[in-house]
Amino acid sequence: MATNNQNKSADHVLSLIARLKGRAPKCRLAFWSSCARLGAVANVLMLTKYIEAAMRGAHYELMENGRFFGAIPKCKGARAEGAGLEDCRGELRSVLEDWILLGLHLGHRLPVIDGINLNRKGARQPLYAQADQTP
DSSP states (O other), rough: OOHHHHHHHHHHHHHHHHHHHHHHHHHHHHHHHHHTTTOOOOHHHHHHHHHHHHHHHHHHEEEETTTTTEEEETTTTTTEEESHHHHHHEEEEEHHHHHHHHHHHTOOOOOBBBOOOOOOOTOOOOOOOOOOOOO
């Protein structure tokens, strides 16, 4: 059962992804370029396997308006829709990639899928805004 904070976190991730959507391909390109420069082929393969495993767990529904809706239950907030099933699947994969990269950047704990753990040992604490405590 998701807690209220987990729901807020998932909604926050979705809003950040929506705001970054225009820049997301550039972010992914920079990420892949960085991995290649560091010689992190094993990490890239692990990320690819993680994405493929998560996509195998995706659920799709045909909505009343004729569009398809897809979601990955293990990845809270990773959901998309498209005019056709393949459009929905492609958009969901893109959302998942952004969800993973943003989650890693913000220090969120990602779910372990098919035994693949992308979480770093000693990862930094999640980033949260702090409210002003002055009365």
